[in-house]
Amino acid sequence: MLKAIRRFFGEKPSSQEARRRMQVVLMHDRMDLAPDVMESLKNDILAVLARYMEIDQHSxxxxxxxxxxxxxxxxxxxxxRVYRHAHSN
Incomplete structure (x- = not known):
């Protein structure tokens, strides 16, 4: 029954999600990107996007x-929403 509900709502089995996460970790390792670098990259992307549009900061x-x-x-x-004019920070 639980399997049918997961399939109906499109939930991935935990093994697929674990595999995807492991692939991301391996790519980070191969590229030698530390977690703090990825977090800084994420924050920089947010800062640039926020000048041009209102975004969901948590998404x-x-x-x-x-x-x-x-x-x-x-x-x-x-x-x-997208701003008509870029906001300066």
């Missing part, structure tokens, strides 16, 4: 994705 996710021939930095941020 940002910054991940590294590994392709066959590349590593990509992918960020996901919920945008509430």
């Amino acid at each position: 940002i996710r910054v991940d590294l994705e590994q392709g066959k021939d590349y590593t990509a930095l992918v960020s996901n941020v919920h945008v509430k």
